[in-house]
Amino acid sequence: MTTFADQPLEEQIGQWRAYLRRRQALHGPDVEELEGHLRDQLAALTEAGLSGDEAFLIAVKRMGSLDALSREFARAHSERLWKQLVIAPDAPEPAKTSYTETLVVLGLAVAAACAVKVPALFGLRLDGGDESFYARNASLFVLPLLTVYFVWKRGLGVVSGLWLALPFAAGAVFANVFPFRTGGDTEVLTALHLPIALWMAVGFAYIRSRWFADGGRMDFVRFSGELAIYYVLIALGGGVLTGFTMMMFKAIEMNAEWFVAGWLIPCGAAGAVIIGSWLVEAKQSVIENMAPVLTRLFTPLFTVLLLVFLATMAWTGSPINVKREVLIGFDLLLAVVVGLVLYAASARDPQAPPDFFDGLQLLLVVSALVVDGVALAAIAARISEFGFTPNRVAALGENLILLVNLAWSAWLYACLLRHRGSFAVLERWQIAYLPVYSVWAALVVVMFPPVFGYR
Amino acid sequence: MDMSKDLVAASATPLVLAILAEGDSYGYAIIKRVAELSGGHLQWTDGMLYPVLHRLERQGHVAAKWSASENGRRRKYYRITKEGRAQLAAQREQWRTVDGTLRGIWMQACTV
Numbered sequence: 001m002t003t004f005a006d007q008p009l010e011e012q013i014g015q016w017r018a019y020l021r022r023r024q025a026l027h028g029p030d031v032e033e034l035e036g037h038l039r040d041q042l043a044a045l046t047e048a049g050l051s052g053d054e055a056f057l058i059a060v061k062r063m064g065s066l067d068a069l070s071r072e073f074a075r076a077h078s079e080r081l082w083k084q085l086v087i088a089p090d091a092p093e094p095a096k097t098s099y100t101e102t103l104v105v106l107g108l109a110v111a112a113a114c115a116v117k118v119p120a121l122f123g124l125r126l127d128g129g130d131e132s133f134y135a136r137n138a139s140l141f142v143l144p145l146l147t148v149y150f151v152w153k154r155g156l157g158v159v160s161g162l163w164l165a166l167p168f169a170a171g172a173v174f175a176n177v178f179p180f181r182t183g184g185d186t187e188v189l190t191a192l193h194l195p196i197a198l199w200m201a202v203g204f205a206y207i208r209s210r211w212f213a214d215g216g217r218m219d220f221v222r223f224s225g226e227l228a229i230y231y232v233l234i235a236l237g238g239g240v241l242t243g244f245t246m247m248m249f250k251a252i253e254m255n256a257e258w259f260v261a262g263w264l265i266p267c268g269a270a271g272a273v274i275i276g277s278w279l280v281e282a283k284q285s286v287i288e289n290m291a292p293v294l295t296r297l298f299t300p301l302f303t304v305l306l307l308v309f310l311a312t313m314a315w316t317g318s319p320i321n322v323k324r325e326v327l328i329g330f331d332l333l334l335a336v337v338v339g340l341v342l343y344a345a346s347a348r349d350p351q352a353p354p355d356f357f358d359g360l361q362l363l364l365v366v367s368a369l370v371v372d373g374v375a376l377a378a379i380a381a382r383i384s385e386f387g388f389t390p391n392r393v394a395a396l397g398e399n400l401i402l403l404v405n406l407a408w409s410a411w412l413y414a415c416l417l418r419h420r421g422s423f424a425v426l427e428r429w430q431i432a433y434l435p436v437y438s439v440w441a442a443l444v445v446v447m448f449p450p451v452f453g454y455r
Numbered sequence: 456m457d458m459s460k461d462l463v464a465a466s467a468t469p470l471v472l473a474i475l476a477e478g479d480s481y482g483y484a485i486i487k488r489v490a491e492l493s494g495g496h497l498q499w500t501d502g503m504l505y506p507v508l509h510r511l512e513r514q515g516h517v518a519a520k521w522s523a524s525e526n527g528r529r530r531k532y533y534r535i536t537k538e539g540r541a542q543l544a545a546q547r548e549q550w551r552t553v554d555g556t557l558r559g560i561w562m563q564a565c566t567v
Binding site for chain 2: 029030032033034036037039040041043062063064065066068069072073075076
């Protein structure tokens with residue numbers, strides 16, 4: 001190692017290194033490479049007779065402005081997080097979101113808000129006994145309009161637009177022709193699964209012809225995650241608005257509840273999906289994805305949760321209580337784990353060698369597999385004891401689907417950590433698996449009600 | 456002589472590839488070689504070389520490997536790949552065209 005005899009020079013290099021490390025666009029090895037360069041330069045300059053201080057000044061000056069440098073690094077490694085924040089100050093203005101787009105989006109959002117109120121014209125009341133109608137059709141109020149937005153934005157022709165209308169028409173038929181028993185299991189299952197099935201149609205509109213190119217579906221995964229985050233943010237704001245509406249009208253002795261419950265919340269919830277999607281689309285060039293950052297944050301926490309849960313269950317020996325909420329809860333947990341793996345994959349540099357975080361991901365996946373195994377055993381025991389119900393079969397199916405995904409992911413992660421495979425394989429696997437979820441959800445919507453006699 | 460920024464940036468890729476075609480090298484040595492070849496006329500901001508190298512690595516034109524250097528630190532060595540050589544040949548052709556064109560018109564200007 002080239003160390004320099006005078007201590008102040010080493011200190012100066014240390015400060016310079018720390019300053020470089022704070023740059024988002026520069027990763028550890030880059031800093032090491034640049035530091036190596038600086039030291040070579042310093043060695044040459046001191047050999048030529050310069051003092052340590054002088055040499056340092058010249059070497060740093062020759063390295064160039066750090067802002068310009070990190071901007072170039074961010075451009076060369078465009079997948080690095082927050083890249084646009086780094087580039088922003090000097091980058092040319094992002095293409096202006098056109099005025100027309102704003103109008104189209106606002107129009108579609110208003111249309112979605114109105115769509116929610118259309119059934120009321122036919123006497124179906126949201127607050128009076130027809131909640132189940134609204135639950136089954138919730139996705140049909142919004143997703144077709146969202147698809148229209150993407151058809152318009154991507155300039156898809158009328159023909160592909162009509163093809164995309166098919167799944168929604170089918171969804172509307174299957175959600176409404178079956179003689180459901182109100183509040184029955186199959187009705188709840190339809191309400192839960194229809195959005196998942198139709199989300200694929202939105203995906204088709206979102207990525208156009210790039211469906212079979214791997215990058216396309218990963219983009220849609222990113223979009224979905226971002227939309228979820230934006231939706232939650234908008235909902236928080238909406239909650240504040242709702243609270244103030246109630247409070248202020250109460251102050252003048254008026255009850256605003258009919259407006260809040262009948263108009264503000266349902267119409268706002270529908271319109272927010274369109275607005276949220278627009279925001280995700282519009283800010284693509286402003287900041288990098290938020291979802292991968294949350295993934296990094298929550299992967300360790302979920303790993304700890306699963307491990308502690310398993311340890312507690314092993315310690316106390318208490319079995320899983322198979323109720324509907326519990327089953328849904330476990331399915332959701334596994335879905336979250338798959339989501340964490342998926343979003344970690346979407347943000348990772350496929351060329352990077354495996355690191356500590358990949359090991360953590362493997363631990364997460366393996367512990368999720370064990371939990372899934374336990375849940376599966378509980379469901380199977382329940383089925384063999386009390387027979388098939390729509391809920392148990394749906395939960396069983398979802399569990400198996402997630403189990404297959406996680407098992408193969410665990411294998412691929414293990415290969416990666418032993419330097420036997422590349423990360424690209426894992427990414428391809430996750431992406432190839434995406435349609436399975438939608439196909440299964442469609443199956444639940446179409447097959448379950450008649451098979452289980454609409455209970 | 457003050458070179459325009461754009462010209463320096465445009466010549467960076469063929470220059471780096473050509474230097475690596477002489478033999479494997481690392482950042483500091485590449486910069487020194489550039490200064491040597493241009494007689495000090497081509498001044499790069501040292502740091503800017505690295506994004507260029509990383510971009511070439513991504514495009515598969517060069518391959519990089521960390522190994523120990525003579526002073527004990529890790530150092531990233533770059534090697535030109537087959538694709539890089541093809542790219543270099545293509546760039547060479549382009550630069551020759553530009554050079555030939557300019558020469559032609561300047562020769563005319565001299566004789567007039």
